[in-house]
Amino acid sequence: xxxxxxxxxxxxxxxxxxxxxxxxxxxxxxxxxxxxxxxxxxxxxxxxxxxxxxxxxxxxxxxxxxxxxxxxxxxxxxxxxxxxxxxxxxxxxxxxxxxxxxxxxxxxxxxxxxxxxxxxxxxxxxxxxxxxxxxxxxxxxxxxxxxxxxxxxxxxxxxxxxxxxxxxxxxxxxxxxxxxxxxxxxxxxxxxxxxxxxxxxxxxxxxxxxxxxxxxxxxxxxxxxxxxxxxxxxxxxxxxxxxxxxxxxxxxxxxxxxxxxxxxxxxxxxxxxxxxxxxxxxxxxxxxxxxxxxxxxxxxxxxxxxxxxxxxxxxxxxxxxxxxxxxxxxxxxxxxxxxxxxxxxxxxxxxxxxxxxxxxxxxxxxxxxxxxxxxxxxxxxxxxxxxxxxxxxxxxxxxxxxxxxxxxxxxxxxxxxxxxxxxxxxxxxxxxxxxxxxxxxxxxxxxxxxxxxxxxxxxxxxxxxxxxxxxxxxxxxxxxxx
RNA sequence: GGCGGUAUCGUCUAGGGGCCUAGGACACAGCCCUCUCAAGGCUGGAACACGGGUUCGAAUCCCGUUACCGCUACCA
Numbered sequence: 001x002x003x004x005x006x007x008x009x010x011x012x013x014x015x016x017x018x019x020x021x022x023x024x025x026x027x028x029x030x031x032x033x034x035x036x037x038x039x040x041x042x043x044x045x046x047x048x049x050x051x052x053x054x055x056x057x058x059x060x061x062x063x064x065x066x067x068x069x070x071x072x073x074x075x076x077x078x079x080x081x082x083x084x085x086x087x088x089x090x091x092x093x094x095x096x097x098x099x100x101x102x103x104x105x106x107x108x109x110x111x112x113x114x115x116x117x118x119x120x121x122x123x124x125x126x127x128x129x130x131x132x133x134x135x136x137x138x139x140x141x142x143x144x145x146x147x148x149x150x151x152x153x154x155x156x157x158x159x160x161x162x163x164x165x166x167x168x169x170x171x172x173x174x175x176x177x178x179x180x181x182x183x184x185x186x187x188x189x190x191x192x193x194x195x196x197x198x199x200x201x202x203x204x205x206x207x208x209x210x211x212x213x214x215x216x217x218x219x220x221x222x223x224x225x226x227x228x229x230x231x232x233x234x235x236x237x238x239x240x241x242x243x244x245x246x247x248x249x250x251x252x253x254x255x256x257x258x259x260x261x262x263x264x265x266x267x268x269x270x271x272x273x274x275x276x277x278x279x280x281x282x283x284x285x286x287x288x289x290x291x292x293x294x295x296x297x298x299x300x301x302x303x304x305x306x307x308x309x310x311x312x313x314x315x316x317x318x319x320x321x322x323x324x325x326x327x328x329x330x331x332x333x334x335x336x337x338x339x340x341x342x343x344x345x346x347x348x349x350x351x352x353x354x355x356x357x358x359x360x361x362x363x364x365x366x367x368x369x370x371x372x373x374x375x376x377x378x379x380x381x382x383x384x385x386x387x388x389x390x391x392x393x394x395x396x397x398x399x400x401x402x403x404x405x406x407x408x409x410x411x412x413x414x415x416x417x418x419x420x421x422x423x424x425x426x427x428x429x430x431x432x433x434x435x436x437x438x439x440x441x442x443x444x445x446x447x448x449x450x451x452x453x454x455x456x457x458x459x460x461x462x463x464x465x466x467x468x469x470x471x472x473x474x475x476x477x478x479x480x481x482x
Numbered sequence: 483g484g485c486g487g488u489a490u491c492g493u494c495u496a497g498g499g500g501c502c503u504a505g506g507a508c509a510c511a512g513c514c515c516u517c518u519c520a521a522g523g524c525u526g527g528a529a530c531a532c533g534g535g536u537u538c539g540a541a542u543c544c545c546g547u548u549a550c551c552g553c554u555a556c557c558a
Contacts, residue, residue: 010558045558102556109555118483118554144556161487170485170554178556185558209486209553230487233551237493241551267494270507274495278506297495300551304493307508317521360520422517437517449519 003035003199007061007068008075008189010042011053014250015060017303018204018234018242021268025231026202027066028269028291038196039068043076044188060251064261065284073196075188082183085191085221086145086176094220095176097143098125099136102179121146121172145177147187147217154212159202159229160296166212174213186210190217198226205230205298229293232272233300242303254308258331258364260319263312271301281314313362321354324367328354331368337375353459356451370450374459379446379468381475389439389448390476396439397476402429403440404469413462415454422454443472 007023009015015023030037041057043049061068089095105121112119126148137143149172155165176187183191189210193201208230218225236246248254254264266282274297275282275290282290316324325343328350332338343350353374354367361367373379390396406425410418426436437453444456444465457465 008558012558042558048557098556100556105556116483120484120554142556146556164486166486172554175556180556182556184556189558204552205487206552210558212486232488235551239550270494276496278496280494280507299488299495301495302493304508307494310508313521357520362520419517426517432517434517441518447518451519453517 003030003033004038004197005030005035005200005202006038006040006073006193006196006198007066008040008042008192008203009057010045010048011050011057012045012048013053014056014252016242016249017251017254017268019057020060020064020066020251020264021234021271022202022204022231023061023066024064024265024268025273025296027068028287029200029202029293030069031288032291035200036069037066038070038073038198040073040075040192040196042185042188043074044183044185046076049076056250056252063255064251064265073192075192078188078192078195079182081195082188082191083177083181086183086187089147089176089217089220090145092220093148095145095147096126097128097133097137098146098173098175099128099141099143100125101142123148123173126173142179144175144179146173147176147213147220149173149213149216154215156211156215156225156228158208159200159227159293160232160298161205161208161230164208164211166209168212168216171213176217186213186217190214190221190223193226194218194221194223200227200229202229202231205232229296232297234271235300235302237302237304239302246303247305258327258366258368259308259312260315260327260364262319263308263315266315267308267311271303272297281311281318309362316358316361316364316367319358321351321358324354324358324364325351327364328367328371331364332371332375335368337368337372349459356455356459360451373445373447373450381442381446381472382448385442385446385448389442393476397473399429399431399436400439400443400469400473400476403436404466404473407457407462407469408466410462413458415452415458418454418457440469443469 005026007019007026009019009023027037029035039061041054043054086095090097100121109119125143125146149168151168153165153167155163158164174184174186176184178184211228211230215225234242236242238246240246242249248257251264255261262284265284265287266280269282269287269291270280273291274295275287275292276295279290325347329338329340329343332343333340338350353371357367357370361370403422403425406421407418410421412418422436422440423433426433429436438448441450441453441456442448444450444453444460450456451459460468
């Protein structure tokens with residue numbers, strides 16, 4: 001039998017990195033072992049659920065390429081079945097009507113607290129006689145349906161933790177259906193997982209304590225138990241549960257920072273899992289191939305954005321310019337450096353630009369930022385660089401003029417040919433290469449940091465390069481006069 | 483408080499009784515390469531929470547302590 005797994009987020013915010021990690025592991029399992037990966041939106045909490053959040057979850061999953069099988073299930077659409085299951089529990093004597101109101105319960109909870117005791121539901125409504133129950137139901141008293149936790153203990157063999165056991169006496173009789181007829185989380189989950197035929201429940205380990213309750217529900221409903229796998233949490237750099245104050249927590253935030261989806265997936269995969277053999281950089285296919293439940297970790301992991309950046313730099317270096325083009329174009333458009341149409345007209349030129357920049361970038365935004373000198377008509381000179389590289393104005397102007405003169409003689413505008421040309425010039429001038437290249441770099445890009453100078457010349461092209469040197473010479477001499 | 487879970491460099495992790503004077507990666511420092519910046523290469527500092535067992539032998543197995551996390555709702 002092939003396994004059926006699901007990712008079941010509640011649409012109360014964006015797709016969180018923790019949620020994305022859980023979705024990824026479910027997906028990897030399904031791809032590696034062969035199985036179906038389903039998506040269920042847990043929107044039973046109408047007050048907090050929004051369509052916008054649901055859309056954000058879809059977008060996040062799509063961006064990551066975590067495609068799901070079959071149609072999306074909306075938990076809210078299964079209200080009738082949830083109610084039916086609750087009735088079934090009632091009929092089978094596995095649950096009972098509780099007429100205690102929320103206010104009364106709250107009152108008793110407070111009283112227990114003032115006595116420094118822990119409030120536990122005392123099961124008083126279990127003692128109600130049949131006649132009284134019928135009378136109160138007939139008179140329209142509101143009631144909840146409470147699951148009657150049996151004696152003994154509940155245990156299961158967790159795929160990541162091994163055997164876990166809970167003494168049932170520590171678990172309160174839990175409400176499964178509210179007085180307004182809507183289901184409580186644990187019932188809705190179990191009811192849906194049964195209906196969807198889920199065979200492996202893989203989720204965050206914050207659900208470990210819910211598991212015995214759910215197992216009892218499965219048993220009371222007479223359903224076959226799925227296998228459970230509880231994944232470790234992801235924490236912020238301070239070791240606390242990842243939240244807003246740690247900065248970006250939504251996968252969309254990282255997308256907008258210029259992180260590649262393949263990086264996000266690779267990075268998330270290593271939080272709670274390791275392929276062993278010191279392997280770190282993986283493509284999606286490699287992850288699918290390497291994934292195994294044997295190496296799932298139990299310990300919570302800290303999300304380190306610095307390592308994420310490094311990893312993105314690695315993926316950027318390895319990605320083809322062709323693959324990077326669409327995301328770079330989007331970034332270029334956003335900053336107004338180039339339009340998609342510009343790119344279309346000089347596609348191969350843009351590709352070579354990307355090849356030049358990707359290796360020295362950590363994010364797509366870095367590529368966009370660094371492409372400015374190659375795309376803008378006017379460049380501005382970095383003041384510190386001017387002070388340093390063009391300190392001796394007279395000499396600098398003369399040297400640049402000499403460079404220009406020599407470049408103008410070039411018949412082959414390739415990096416190799418240009419290198420030969422300029423190195424010869426440096427030699428005849430009796431200066432070191434750096435003495436020549438740095439002032440030139442400043443003239444060409446306005447900065448002292450860039451790709452190799454010969455590549456810069458090539459990407460800029462002959463005319464633009466010569467124009468920039470002319471402009472630099474004018475700039476220097478003008479300052480001289482002033 | 484009760485119950486449950488977890489515990490290897492600052493961080494991600496390898497390790498599943500001897501191969502461990504604990505390996506890799508990020509970050510940090512130094513060096514090399516070099517036209518600058520990256521990338522790359524090399525080197526360095528940096529960890530088995532603590533205490534008891536078990537065993538010829540423990541990071542690895544057991545128990546306890548401590549710390550952290552989660553659950554303990556008519557939230558999910």
